[in-house]
Amino acid sequence: MAKRSAPEVNAGSMADIAFLLLIFFLVTTTIEVDSGINSKLPPDIPPPDVKIKQKNIFTVEISKDNQLLVEENLMKMKDLKAAAIAFIDNGGGQGDAACSYCRGAKDPASSDNPTKAIVSIQNKRGTSYETFITAYDQLASAYSELRNRLAQQLYNRSFDEMDKSYNDTKSSEFKSEKLKAKIDNIKDKYPRIISKAEPK
Amino acid sequence: MSKFKKKGNNELPAISTASLPDIVFMLLFFFMVATVMRDNSLKIKNNLPSAKEVEKLDKKNLVMFIYAGAPSDAYKNAGDEPRIQLNDKFADVKDIAAFIAAERATKREEEIPLLTTALKVDKETNMGLVSDIEQELRKVNALKLNYTTKKGSALK
Numbered sequence: 001m002a003k004r005s006a007p008e009v010n011a012g013s014m015a016d017i018a019f020l021l022l023i024f025f026l027v028t029t030t031i032e033v034d035s036g037i038n039s040k041l042p043p044d045i046p047p048p049d050v051k052i053k054q055k056n057i058f059t060v061e062i063s064k065d066n067q068l069l070v071e072e073n074l075m076k077m078k079d080l081k082a083a084a085i086a087f088i089d090n091g092g093g094q095g096d097a098a099c100s101y102c103r104g105a106k107d108p109a110s111s112d113n114p115t116k117a118i119v120s121i122q123n124k125r126g127t128s129y130e131t132f133i134t135a136y137d138q139l140a141s142a143y144s145e146l147r148n149r150l151a152q153q154l155y156n157r158s159f160d161e162m163d164k165s166y167n168d169t170k171s172s173e174f175k176s177e178k179l180k181a182k183i184d185n186i187k188d189k190y191p192r193i194i195s196k197a198e199p200k
Numbered sequence: 201m202s203k204f205k206k207k208g209n210n211e212l213p214a215i216s217t218a219s220l221p222d223i224v225f226m227l228l229f230f231f232m233v234a235t236v237m238r239d240n241s242l243k244i245k246n247n248l249p250s251a252k253e254v255e256k257l258d259k260k261n262l263v264m265f266i267y268a269g270a271p272s273d274a275y276k277n278a279g280d281e282p283r284i285q286l287n288d289k290f291a292d293v294k295d296i297a298a299f300i301a302a303e304r305a306t307k308r309e310e311e312i313p314l315l316t317t318a319l320k321v322d323k324e325t326n327m328g329l330v331s332d333i334e335q336e337l338r339k340v341n342a343l344k345l346n347y348t349t350k351k352g353s354a355l356k
Contacts, residue, residue: 018219018225018226022226025234026233034263034320035254035349037253037254041342043338044341077355129321129325129327134355141253
């Protein structure tokens with residue numbers, strides 16, 4: 001048996017490894033950013049006395065038991081988006097109010113034009129916040145689906161992707177005027193009008 | 201017996217500890233970077249609802265946070281009813297106006313219209329409280345609002 005002590009491992013490069021790991025994590029970790037649904041409150045002034053045709057209003061009521069009442073009919077949450085799309089995209093208007101890009105049923109008893117259609121969401125004081133957010137999210141997603149469809153038709157790309165490359169610093173279209181005009185055009189054609197009534 | 205006799209100079213060499221500081225520094229830096237700085241310690245339950253149509257809340261310095269929810273277990277003496285939390289304290293609906301004014305005072309004048317109010321509301325809260333907050337915000341003309349949510353499908 002040879003009497004040999006174990007040779008000492010060279011630890012000189014340990015610091016390099018540690019720095020390598022440090023730099024790797026530095027680069028890959030992202031600090032979480034909060035996200036949520038944006039909304040705008042109406043100013044605290046008495047609303048102007050404008051007549052809105054009843055057929056241009058899509059009422060979504062949420063009862064205190066978290067049940068949906070859409071246009072006076074009971075509805076499941078999963079059907080809300082389809083119902084909202086059918087209403088917004090109906091395009092039943094004539095003459096000035098006609099909608100050339102709508103693909104809806106053109107039902108004269110439903111909305112005239114997406115720019116005139118108002119989605120009104122009304123909740124009770126007892127409604128849970130989660131149900132409200134779910135309903136609000138469904139309605140917002142109805143608008144974004146219509147915007148995506150129109151963007152696909154006009155510019156052959158989705159609205160989400162356009163919006164992303166507009167805000168992406170690495171994209172060639174970052175804050176480009178041309179893209180902004182296209183985005184605004186779609187936003188004008190399908191404006192997100194979700195009104196929130198005061199709870200009773 | 202000589203077979204078991206202790207032989208000299210046969211101990212394990214000491215492990216070099218020269219790299220320990222490096223490892224410690226690495227851990228330190230990692231946690232420094234990965235930690236989310238929370239300005240407020242929450243006194244309420246804050247389980248946010250999920251939604252799909254979310255937008256990022258960038259420009260952190262232009263956001264005012266209003267928390268609401270039932271007091272968490274450690275603050276049971278504040279009751280079971282959902283409460284509003286502003287900065288580090290429980291607050292009433294009427295304190296919101298003062299809170300917004302104080303936040304605005306710390307910003308430059310041209311930034312004030314860009315300020316967004318982020319509502320971080322527990323999903324078990326009822327809408328009555330949320331509406332009260334919104335009415336209060338309308339009174340002080342803080343109209344940009346964000347319902348902070350988790351990302352995910354809202355439908356179950």
